[in-house]
Structure formats: structure tokens, C-alpha cells
Amino acid sequence: MRIFRNSCVVMGLALLVVLSLVAGCAKPAPTPPAPPTPPAPPPPTGPERGGILLTTSIGDASFLNPILSADTATGTIVGYIFEGLVTLDGDVNLKPLLAKRWESSPDELTWTFYLRDDVKWHDGIPFTSKDVKFTYESILHPTYTGPRVANFNMLLGAKAYLAEIAAINKQFSDKAISEEEHKAKTLEAYQNWLKLEAIQTPDAHTVVFRLAEPFAPFLFNSVSLGIIPWHILKDHQGVAMRDHAFSRKPVGTGPFKFKEWKSGEHVAVVANFNYWGKVPYVDELVMQIIPDMNTIGVALEAGRVDHGSLVPEEFARFDAMKHVQTFEFPAFSYTYMGFNLTNPLFKDKLVRHAISHAINKEAMVNEIFQGHAVPAWTHGSPVRWDYNPNVKQFPYDVAKAKQLLAEAGWKPGPDGILVKDGKRFEFVLQTNLGNKQREAAAVVIQSNLEEVGIKVDVQLVEWSTFVNAVLLGKNFDVCIVGWALGADPDAFSIWHSKGGGFNFVSFFNERVDRILEQGRVVGDLNQRKALYQEMQAILAEEQPYVFLFYPNTLVGINARVEAPFKGSPAHSSGILWNAEHWWIPEKYQKGPILTP
């Protein structure tokens, strides 16, 4: 899961690591008459090798090192260069990658992975179990600066070790120990943890993980992380890895090799002809960094790039173009309006139900997204295996909303605004500045709620301030934000009343807490599915959020590109996840770009 935001006005925000930038402006773009378009290319005969595929990204990459970064732009490139032990296919199912197969002990505390023996790093050195051990151990180094600790803190002894590090850090901030002592102590603690051998390598192609507790998302979230080479980085763990030139000139095992990265301009990768698996068809893939969604549209229309995200208003226009193929698929993210449940206004469930009935989601989908979105009713994604389609829904019904508010004791005052015990029903609705779709949703909600006698003030806040001061600081009445979900349904940090660092709304439900705890431990997929479906039903009934909509991902691709999708690729890393299978017919390969 990721905190999810859309933005177009503000560039470079994609560098806010982890925050996926998907779609953009709702600015009405001018619609000039369609340019003269020659006929579309004839049907292909079969995959052909060669050509340069020009993709686009709104944000630049950060660290081209899978353990140091989690943002979308970097993730796309890192996914071509590096490989994890397992991966996900287009339907979000697990698939072996660097591991041929794996098994777990009956108690799910020991996981054994059998690695491929035909894999070489891009510099020719063979890939072994040493690399795997090194990669995942580096994540627990005391000065590690990346965002992946939570995926590995269930390793044997890791939690105790991390607590020890936190204690040593505290001693330092209390000035009880010097900088040198601090460094020595933390490194010693790390060495002691390494001695526990939570990750063992019985031979060059076998890795054994020993966990302190069962962790169901282990396959999806932990060992899917890309492996980095021990032979290059072995003396550079922690902060030294962050400062190492490797992140700007990475060496991996994947289907593409790194070529060049010009900051703010492009990142280029080339086909790895020594790849152990299927060699990519295109010679080169270049991700151009274009921070403005309008410019991406222009470049795609002008035939200057092969791929670009589209804004909903433009989709129909691009759909009509002969030289652009359009794709629409459900995304793994949803937008919601969250109530601060510590605010007395929202403590009453009837009131939350009433507000849900008062909000017209259909109108938002049609007017803000021109129909390119799906109304949401609970937490989760309709295209993920754990989704519960039978939860309680709160359709748009003004009369019902008014009736529920009256039942809750709210009576219209002299100016039409509801009053209860002398208190008027008014609150501030906050969302992040620059996200046109959320800004528009806020305005719709404002007018919807005015109809039932609730006064809403809308406030727009700069993103970083919004996240840190408003959300994490819990300084809000009601907020509009979104979640980008991962392949695993674990939502502990969002809904758990204690461990949930992202439970901004202060939701507390005994049963949901238990489900989230069990969901991490139970290995059986069907059992987990049942648990999470129950949670989704409770969340729909409790309405801690008004779940608003799932914006569809809209993409345009130049007609020269043959992109083998089956239906709707529901993949959290977007449409480019399998670019190694894309190809360009030979007659369209001349020149860096072609307009059919």
C-alpha cells in the first residue's frame, strides 16, 4: 500500500518516494481539429526485434536501488534492471523469478528458496545465495535509509535488535554516549543480530529464512524485492550505500541493463542479451521525464513518445486517433473522504451513514472523470482477489440522509444549517493542493452536504504539509486522500487501532484489530480471503470513510507498438510492467520515433 495522490500542477512530487503519481490535471484542454492521420499499420505477423521504446514518466527516478526506493518512477526502471526471488504476473498472482521454487515449514517460520543457477549479474559475475542474504540483511543495517524495514522485521531476532537500536539512538539523543560510542554500539548490535543467522545459505543456490513469527505477506511484500549484488556493495551498507555511485549506475540481473540517466531528462535501459529468461524485443527503452500532464498528451499526439498517461477529459479524443491505442484499466487505488472519529460530530454512526447517503458518487464519476472511474463502497480493490462485492452500500438518497440526521437529533436551524444542543453542523474539509480531481470532489461534497443542512468549508493544503501536519498530526475534521494498494491485502497500518501508523481517522473496532492480526499470520489464501472480506463488510457498515471512487488508469500508446495485454492488466506497477514483451515491427523501427 502506498499513500496515493494525483497531481499535475506540481512537478517533481513523484519524488515524494512511495507516492504514486498516476493521473493529472482536470484543466479543460483545448481540442484542435484532429491532425491528418495516415492509416493504422497493418496487422503484425509476429514479434520482431529492435527499435527504441520511448515511455514517459511525470517524475524523475530517485535511487536506482530496489532497497532504497519505493516511488513509481524508480520502481518501473528498477523492475527492469533488478529481480526478486518471486514476482507477480498480470493477474497479480505469484510467479517464480530468481527462485525456481520454495517451500515453508508447517509452522510457516522457515522458508526455503531454491535459486536458479543460470543467472549472471550484468557485469558477468554469477548470482548466488550470498547476494540474497546480503540484500535483505542490508535492510536491517543500523544506518539503512530506505523504506523497507517493515517487510523484514519479522526475521528471527529482528524486532529485539531494532528495539536495541532505538534504545542506543535514545542514549545518543540524551547525550549519554558520544557519536563514536553510538556508532560502535549500533554496529555491535548489528553484528550480534547477524550472528543469529536469520538468513542462512546452506549452498550457493539455496536460501533459508527463519522468521520469529508467521508473516503471511512474506511472499508478496518481502522476497519480491529486487536483489542487489554483494560483490559490488559488500563494503557499502547503510548510509554508505545511499551515497554510493551504484544508485546512479546500477547492475542487476534483469532483462534490461542500465544505459544512462540524465537527471530530469530521461533514464535509458538496453536489452540484456545474456538474460537467463526471454530477451526483450526492443533494443532500448527510454523513460522520458515530462513533469506536465498536458505536455505528455501533446508529445503522444505529436508522435514524439510511444507511451503516456492520459487525463479523463482527453481520453475520448485520444481514443478517436488512429495513431494512438488507448487502454483503460482499473487501478489498485481508491479515493476516500475520512472522518476524524475523535471529533464529536462524527462519533455517531447514523451521522456517518447519513453523510454517505448525501454524497453523489455517480455524479463525481461522471463529471470529474467522464465515467473513467468506479464508485467505491469499502476498502480494497474490485480487481484484487480478496475483494468482497457484497458489502453494504449507501447509494445517493437525500431524503434518507435527512431522515437519518433527524433520527440522530439534528434539526434545521433558522438559516437551514442543522443544529443539535446549540451546536451547528459545520466542519472543514481538507485535501491536497494541486490535485484537480480531489479539489473537484471537495466542491461536489460541499454542495451535496449543503442540501442536507451541513456547512462545509474547503481548505487546500500543500502535500507535504498535508501529510505531516494535517494527516499524521490528526489535525483535521474531514480529509480527502487516497490509498494505492499493494498486491497483498494486509492493511494493518491503515486500520489497526494500535499498530496503525496511518490510521489517521482513529478508527477502532475490536474485530477488525483481530482480523488484521490474524491476516498476517494465517498462511492459507482462502482463510485470509474470508478474513479480509469480513473486514471489508465491517468497514462498509462502520463508514469511517466515505469510500468515494477508484479512478481508472488511462494510458495511450503509439500504434507502432505491439503491447501484448490480455484484457485489463491489473498490476500495481502499471501498464509498463511487462515491457520486455513489447515489440515494434521492423518497418516502424527507423528513427527514434515514428508517427504511423
Add this chain to the structure above:
Amino acid sequence: MTKYLARRLLQAVPLLLGITMITFLVVHLAPGGPAQVMISPDASPADIARIERALGLDRPIHVQYVMWMGRMLRGDFGRSFNDGQLVTTKIAERLPNTLMLTLVSFTVALALAIPIGIVSAVRQYSALDKVSTVVALIGVSLPAFWFGLMLMLLFSVQLRWLPSHGLSTYGSGFILGDRIKHLILPVTVLAYGGNLAAYMRYTRSSMLEVIRQDYVRTARSKGVAERVVIYKHALKNALIPLITMFGLSLPGFFSGALITENLFAIPGIGRLALQSVFTRDYNVIMAINLMVATLVVVGNLLADILYAVVDPRIRYD
């Protein structure tokens, strides 16, 4: 003059020091920081605390400031928190792009603005004066993002004459013709929407003032050709206010043109600066801020010196 220069330079030191202090304080007080930017729903406050410890961001602000100052004086501006690149490398990579864009558009703007300004002044209230005034006002009023987008739609999408974005065609290396093609649209936006109108109007008003001076009348009355009067006697004096303008424009050449850089996907300083503010990339913000502040000081000083060079009546003692 030397004494004056020395005094001005000495005055600049506390000024710059104050600017760095205020900037440092403000950026650190803004909610969030580099560690929070890496925020993921799985990160705990302990994770953030550990990253802050590793990066030295857990120290009190004044300690961090003194450390930053110490490193800065040794020429070490640190690394970007976003991607680990040295801040100096990051700026050096982008500065040439920004300078190319701003200087070319400035030159284009001046090359058009001064002659048009002179003609409008000499033939005040003529049709040409009125047309150029209207055209100039339209230029100033056009929002850059809209104007740029319109140019793109016309020249990249409809006519397909010019590329839509970037500074070069991928894979072609540096080719002068290709570079010029890429620069035409952004330079047009910057020159027409920015400097052109301003410099034209300044030239016009300054020229109008000068041609009413006694020495111009004297030149005319002794029978000097009108052309010589305008270009030799009047123009040189009319340019003095433009020098101030130039001095004040200097920091802008380096700080870049944010909207244009963004729209045309040109990796320049303006884009870097804004991005670093949004991602709380402290080291980058501080370096760019110090650079621009220094240029403001230098630009003002330069304008004052050039005054004395152009106008012998002005002396600094």
C-alpha cells in the same frame, strides 16, 4: 572606487549570512522532512527516527545550521536527500540548460526590444508605436503555460515542424540544428512573455526622456544628422536605466524559468528548486537559495559599477 567596492562586498557578508539563517530556519520548520518524504504506510515512527539519526537530521536546528555552514565554507554542500547525488553536481548538471534558455531568450528579447523601443519613442503615437504597445501588452498578459501549450499544439501537433519537449532528440547526441529546433518554442514563450515587453517599454520611455534633453536639442540645432543624434547622442544615455534592469535580471538567469522549464520538460534550476521545496530536500534548497541570493547582491553591485562606466557624471568615492 576600490574602497567603495570593498565596502559593498563587506556589507554583503552579513546580508548573505542572514539570508542563509532565515532560509535554513524556514525550511526546517516547514512540516515534514526528508525522512517523512520516504513515508510508507508500513513505516513506524521508529523507522523515521532511525533514518533521521542516520542522516544527522535528529540534531537541534542550530547545530545542524553550524554544521551546514562549516561544510559549506569548505565547498561541501552535501548530498540531495532525494537521490544521493552531490548538490554541486546536481546544480552543475542543470545550470547550463537554464543559462542557455534564459540567455538566449534574453538576447532575442533585447535584439527586438531595443530597436522597436527606439522607433516607438522617435515616432511617438504613430501607428507603429501603438501596434507595438498592444503587442507588448498582450505578451506580458499571456500566461506562460497557456501560451506555451498553444504553441505546442500548433507547431508540434498540427504542423509537426517542431519537437514538443526536451532539449534534444533522444539518441541523436548534440546536433546544433536539433538543439535550435528544441529551443524555438520555449525561447519564444520566455522572450515574448517576459523580457521583450518590459525592455521595449523601458527603452521607449527612457528614450522619450532623453530626446527632450538640452544636449539633444543642441546637437540637432548645430545641424547633426537625425540618425546620428538618435543613435549616438541619445541612445547611449537612454541605455543607462536598462543597465539597472540588466543587473536586476542577473539572478533570474540562474534561478531559471519555472513554468517554461516545467511545461517543456527542460531540466533546469527552476524545476529543481521547486521540486526540492516540495520534497524538503534541505541541502538543495539551501544551495540554490545561496546561489540566487549571492547573484542578487552581485547583480546590484554590477549595475552600480556599470553606471559609473556608462555615465562619467556618476562617481563612487
